[in-house]
Amino acid sequence: MADLHLTEARASASEAAAIDAAIGNETAVVVETERLVRGGTARRHALRHLLLPALHALQTESGWISPGGLNHIAEVLQVPPAEAYGVASFYEMFRVDDPPGHDDDVVHVCIDPACRIAGAEDRIAELEAAGTPVHRSPCLGQCERPPAVFIQGRRKANSVPADDQPFALPQAGDPALRLLRRVGVVDPTSLDSYREHGGYEALTAALAMGPDAVLTALTDAGLSGRGGAAFPTGVKWRAVRDASGADERPAQKRPIQKHVVANADESEPGTFKDRIVMEHDPFALIEAMTIAGVTTGATRGWVYIRGEYPQATARLENAIAEASAAGLLGDDVAGSGHAFHVEVRRGAGAYICGEETALFNSLEGFRGEPRNKPPYPTTNGLFDQPTAINNPETLLNVLPIVLDGPDAYRAAGTDGSPGTRLFCVSGDVAAPGLYEFPFGISLGELLGAAGGVTGGADPQAILLGGAAGMFVTAESLDLALTLEDTRAAGVTLGSGVVMVFGPQVDLADVCARIAEFFRNESCGQCVPCRVGAVRQHEMVVELGAKPISADQRQLHDDMVQVMADASICGLGHTAGSAIQSAFDLGLLGGSR
Amino acid sequence: MTDVANQPLETETTVTISVDGAEVSVAAGETILTACTKAGIDTPTICYGPTLTPVNACRVCVVELDGSRTLVPSCSRPAEDGMVVQTDSERVRHSRKMVLEFLGSGVDLSEADDLRAWSEQYGADPTRYGPAAERMNEDVKVQDDLYVRDYDKCVLCYKCVEACGDDAQHTFAISMAGRGFGARISTEFDVTLPESACVYCGNCVAVCPTNALQFKTEFDLRQAANWRPEDQSVTTTVCSYCGVGCNLELHTQDERIVKVTSPNDHSVTSGNLCIKGRFGWQYVHGDTDG
Ligand SMILES: Cc1cc2nc3c(=O)[nH]c(=O)nc-3n(C[C@H](O)[C@H](O)[C@H](O)COP(=O)(O)O)c2cc1C
Ligand code: SF4
Ligand code: SF4
Ligand code: SF4
Ligand code: FES
Ligand code: FES
Numbered sequence A: 001m002a003d004l005h006l007t008e009a010r011a012s013a014s015e016a017a018a019i020d021a022a023i024g025n026e027t028a029v030v031v032e033t034e035r036l037v038r039g040g041t042a043r044r045h046a047l048r049h050l051l052l053p054a055l056h057a058l059q060t061e062s063g064w065i066s067p068g069g070l071n072h073i074a075e076v077l078q079v080p081p082a083e084a085y086g087v088a089s090f091y092e093m094f095r096v097d098d099p100p101g102h103d104d105d106v107v108h109v110c111i112d113p114a115c116r117i118a119g120a121e122d123r124i125a126e127l128e129a130a131g132t133p134v135h136r137s138p139c140l141g142q143c144e145r146p147p148a149v150f151i152q153g154r155r156k157a158n159s160v161p162a163d164d165q166p167f168a169l170p171q172a173g174d175p176a177l178r179l180l181r182r183v184g185v186v187d188p189t190s191l192d193s194y195r196e197h198g199g200y201e202a203l204t205a206a207l208a209m210g211p212d213a214v215l216t217a218l219t220d221a222g223l224s225g226r227g228g229a230a231f232p233t234g235v236k237w238r239a240v241r242d243a244s245g246a247d248e249r250p251a252q253k254r255p256i257q258k259h260v261v262a263n264a265d266e267s268e269p270g271t272f273k274d275r276i277v278m279e280h281d282p283f284a285l286i287e288a289m290t291i292a293g294v295t296t297g298a299t300r301g302w303v304y305i306r307g308e309y310p311q312a313t314a315r316l317e318n319a320i321a322e323a324s325a326a327g328l329l330g331d332d333v334a335g336s337g338h339a340f341h342v343e344v345r346r347g348a349g350a351y352i353c354g355e356e357t358a359l360f361n362s363l364e365g366f367r368g369e370p371r372n373k374p375p376y377p378t379t380n381g382l383f384d385q386p387t388a389i390n391n392p393e394t395l396l397n398v399l400p401i402v403l404d405g406p407d408a409y410r411a412a413g414t415d416g417s418p419g420t421r422l423f424c425v426s427g428d429v430a431a432p433g434l435y436e437f438p439f440g441i442s443l444g445e446l447l448g449a450a451g452g453v454t455g456g457a458d459p460q461a462i463l464l465g466g467a468a469g470m471f472v473t474a475e476s477l478d479l480a481l482t483l484e485d486t487r488a489a490g491v492t493l494g495s496g497v498v499m500v501f502g503p504q505v506d507l508a509d510v511c512a513r514i515a516e517f518f519r520n521e522s523c524g525q526c527v528p529c530r531v532g533a534v535r536q537h538e539m540v541v542e543l544g545a546k547p548i549s550a551d552q553r554q555l556h557d558d559m560v561q562v563m564a565d566a567s568i569c570g571l572g573h574t575a576g577s578a579i580q581s582a583f584d585l586g587l588l589g590g591s592r
Numbered sequence B: 001m002t003d004v005a006n007q008p009l010e011t012e013t014t015v016t017i018s019v020d021g022a023e024v025s026v027a028a029g030e031t032i033l034t035a036c037t038k039a040g041i042d043t044p045t046i047c048y049g050p051t052l053t054p055v056n057a058c059r060v061c062v063v064e065l066d067g068s069r070t071l072v073p074s075c076s077r078p079a080e081d082g083m084v085v086q087t088d089s090e091r092v093r094h095s096r097k098m099v100l101e102f103l104g105s106g107v108d109l110s111e112a113d114d115l116r117a118w119s120e121q122y123g124a125d126p127t128r129y130g131p132a133a134e135r136m137n138e139d140v141k142v143q144d145d146l147y148v149r150d151y152d153k154c155v156l157c158y159k160c161v162e163a164c165g166d167d168a169q170h171t172f173a174i175s176m177a178g179r180g181f182g183a184r185i186s187t188e189f190d191v192t193l194p195e196s197a198c199v200y201c202g203n204c205v206a207v208c209p210t211n212a213l214q215f216k217t218e219f220d221l222r223q224a225a226n227w228r229p230e231d232q233s234v235t236t237t238v239c240s241y242c243g244v245g246c247n248l249e250l251h252t253q254d255e256r257i258v259k260v261t262s263p264n265d266h267s268v269t270s271g272n273l274c275i276k277g278r279f280g281w282q283y284v285h286g287d288t289d290g
Helices: A013-022 A038-045 A048-062 A067-077 A081-088 A120-129 A191-196 A201-209 A211-221 A233-242 A273-280 A282-296 A310-325 A356-363 A392-410 A443-449 A483-488 A507-521 A527-543 A550-566 A570-574 A577-584 B032-038 B090-106 B113-122 B159-164 B203-207 B216-223 B275-279
Strands: A106-110 A134-137 A149-152 A259-264 A300-305 A341-346 A387-390 A420-427 A433-438 A461-464 A470-472 A497-501 B014-019 B022-027 B062-065 B084-086 B147-149 B175-177 B184-186 B213-215 B233-238 B247-253 B256-261
Touching: A013 A048, A013 A067, A048 A067, A048 A081, A048 A341, A048 A356, A067 A081, A081 B175, A081 B184, A106 A120, A120 A134, A191 A282, A191 A310, A201 A211, A201 A282, A201 A392, A211 A233, A211 A282, A211 A392, A233 A282, A233 A387, A233 A392, A259 A282, A259 A356, A259 A392, A273 A282, A273 A310, A273 A392, A273 A420, A282 A300, A282 A310, A282 A341, A282 A387, A282 A392, A300 A310, A300 A356, A310 A341, A356 A387, A387 A392, A420 A443, A433 A443, A443 A461, A443 A497, A470 A577, A507 A527, A507 A577, A527 A550, A527 A570, A527 B090, A550 A570, A550 A577, A550 B090, B014 B032, B022 B032, B032 B062, B032 B084, B062 B090, B090 B113, B147 B216, B159 B203, B203 B213, B213 B216, B213 B256, B216 B256, B256 B275
Parallel strands: A106 A134, A259 A300, A259 A387, A300 A341, A420 A497, B014 B084
Antiparallel strands: A106 A149, A420 A433, A461 A470, A461 A497, B014 B022, B062 B084, B147 B213, B175 B184, B233 B247, B247 B256
C-alpha cells in the first residue's frame, strides 16, 4: 500500500467484515503507485467520508477502536492511521483505549441539568452497583423524560429504553398545531399514512411554483433559522441557488454539486424537539429537504443526526427507502426531472459537530473542528461545495409556507418573528415536553401550558436557549418569547430550550455542570475556548456557593470577553454567557 | 495620516485597507497580516507560518475589523477593499493578552522566547489562575537520537501537523488527537516515533514555535546546562547528499553542529529538508553512529 505506513496490528476477521460491510464493501483500496502529492491527497479524500461509518462499525463489533481495526480502516479508505486516530479520539462514542468490560453494552446516563435534578446520579449509582459499565453523558436529547438513558450496544444495535414507552404530545389534538400536527397522529413508518395526512402536497406545490416563487415565499414569510442563529432561510437558499459551485483550484476541479444538509446533531443541553419530530413525522423532514433540493439546485441531501438517536435514525432511513421506492427521491423526483438523493449519517457524540462547519468536517471524515468563516457554507460548505444547511425545525416550516402561502403563515407570531416556535420545556414543571406556540407567547404562559412549576412556587431560575443561552428569573415571566423581545432583554431563544429550576435546586451545582459541559465539548482548536472553558470551570467549582470576590469577577469578565471576541466559533462565543448571567442575577456568587 | 502604501504595479490587482488610520495597499488575496506588516506594525503570531496554510487557531493575531461582531484573525483573513482595521484597540490588546495568559497558565513557555516577550508586552499574568490551574502535564518523549517531543511545551498550534502533512512532508505521521483541553499532538495510539510513519525529516521541528520539538543535541545540551545560543554561529552551505540543492544552515556551538535549519524563503526547501540534510551530519565530527 504505497505510502501508508501501518503498525503490525491486524484486524480480526470479524472486525474486517464489519468494517467492509459498513462502507458498502466498496473495497476502496486505492493502490497508489506514485507518491501521494496534492492530487493524490485529494483522491484519497474521495472515500474519507466513510470514516465515521467505518469507525461506528468497528466500535460496535469490538467495543473499542482496536489498533488492528483502525489499520484496516486506514488501509481500505487510504486514510493515514494517525489521522484516523485523531478522528476516532475526537468522539465520545469511540473508545481508543482498551476499556475494561468492553464486551458489554455501555449505558450512557445523562448528567446534564434536567436529568441531574431528576436523580441522574442515583441512577448511575444503582447501575454501577449492579456492575453495569456506565458512561456519564452530556444531554441525550431526552430532557422531557429524565434521567435519560441511551444504550450503546456491543455487537447489536444501539437503543433507548424509553422508546418502548407509549408516546403522546402534551398538546395532542390541538387544532392550532402546525409543525406538530401530524406528530402522534400519523404512522411514522408509512408513506401511505403520511400522504393521507397531507404529505407530499407541499412538494407538488413547490414543483408547480418553481424555485423563484418558493424563494420569494420563504422571504415574504420571514422564515428564520431555528438552529440558534436565526438567519433568514430565504436569503440562505437563494445564495446557494446563485452560487456557481465551480471550484477553480486545479486539484479540486469537480462537476458542480450542491448539497442540502439537515443539521440533526441536536446536542444543545435541553433540546429534544428535532428528535420528536424525526421519530414521529420523519417523512416531513425528507419532503422539506426535497423542496430545498429542487429549489436550490442541490442534488445531494444529508441528514447528519447525532449518534444517540437510534429510533429517529431508523425511521428516517425507512422514510428515505419508501420515498425512493415511490419515486419521490432519486434521479427524477416525482417526475420533475430534478435529481435528489438523501443519506443519513450518524455523529458519534460531539456537541461541536452541530456547528455547521464542524459538521461538514465531521461528515467528510475529518476532526469535527469548526472552520473559520468566511467563506460561508452557501459557497464553501460540504466538500467545499455550495450547501444549504438548516435545522430540521426550520425545514419543517417550509411545508406550510409553500402550501398555504406567506400571509397565512404570518397569521401566527409577530411582525419581527412570524410563525410558530417549538419549545422544549423541561425541568421542574408538571408536564415537561415539546410545545408549539406562536412567537409572542409569554414565558409565564408557556410555563402555565406546561402545568406550572412543580410545587406551585415561583421558579428559582429558568435557563433560556440552552447551555449556550442565559438564565432568567421569575421576574422575566412576562417576557414575550420572540426574537425581538428576547434580543432587547439581552437573552436568546436559542434552540427553544426552557429549562425550569424550582426552589429546591442547587444552582451552584447546575452552573458547575454547565461549565463542565463546555470544558468537555470544546473542540480544543482555539486558545480562548480551549483554555477559557477550563479556567471558567475551575473557577465555578472553586467558588461553589460562596460569594464571588471582585478579583474573581474581574477575571471571569476578562475570560468571557476573550472567549466572545476571539474564539473561532459560536461554542466559544457563548461558553461564558450562562455563567455570566448567573453572576449578574445573583444566582451564583451572590450573598443569597 | 501619511499614506504608507507602496505604489502597486499596474498589472497587479490590489486592495486598499485602512490599518490604524493609514491606507495600505496589498495584492488581492493577501491577508490583513500582510497589510499590517507593510504598514510597519508588528503582529504577534503563533500558529501562522509563512510556508503553512493558515489554521488560525491560536487567535493571538486578532484585530478589530469595522462591521464585524467578533475580532478577526489577521493571519488568515484576506484583505478586502475598504476594510477598516484597528490593531491596538482595547479589545485587541485584551484578547492578545488573554490568549498569552491562558497559554502561560497551562503550558511551559520557558523556551518559547517570542511568546514570553509578547506576554510581557501585553501584560499577561498567568498566575491569576492560581497554582491549581490544570496544565498540560506531559512527560518529555525521548524515543530516538534525532529529536525529542516535550508536549508540556506544546501550545497546540498545528504547525507540526501541517508540516508533516499537506503543507510539506505528506507523511501524516502525527495528528491532533483527543478533544478540548485534552487534545494532544499524537501518532496513532501514541505509538513511538520509530514505530510510526515518521521519516525523520525534522520539518516539524523547524516550525515549532515553543521548542516543544527540539533536536536531541539541543535537548542534551540544555540538560547539561550548556545550551548557549549566544555562543553559536550559523554557517550556510548546500547539502551534499543529493543534487536537489537544499540550503543548509548549520548551527554550531564549540565547533560542533548542534542543529540544522533551512531558510523559509529558500526557493528549493521553503525551510524543509529530509533526514539526511537535517540529521545526517554526525560524519562531520567523525562520530560513529549509535
Ligand atoms: C456549538 C454549536 C452547536 C450547534 N448545534 C446545532 C444543532 O445541533 N442543530 C442545529 O440546527 N444548529 C446547530 N448550531 C447552529 C448551526 O451552526 C447553524 O447555524 C444552523 O444549523 C443553521 O440552520 P438554521 O439556519 O436552520 O438555524 C450549532 C452552533 C454551534 C456554535
Ligand atoms: S470556539 Fe471552542 S469549539 Fe469553537 S473552534 Fe474554538 S475551541 Fe473549537
Ligand atoms: S520528522 Fe518529518 S515525518 Fe517525522 S513527524 Fe516530523 S514532519 Fe513528520
Ligand atoms: S509541538 Fe510545536 S509545532 Fe506542534 S503543535 Fe505543539 S507547539 Fe505547535
Ligand atoms: S437528556 Fe438530560 S438534560 Fe437533556
Ligand atoms: S497567528 Fe493568526 S490565529 Fe494564530
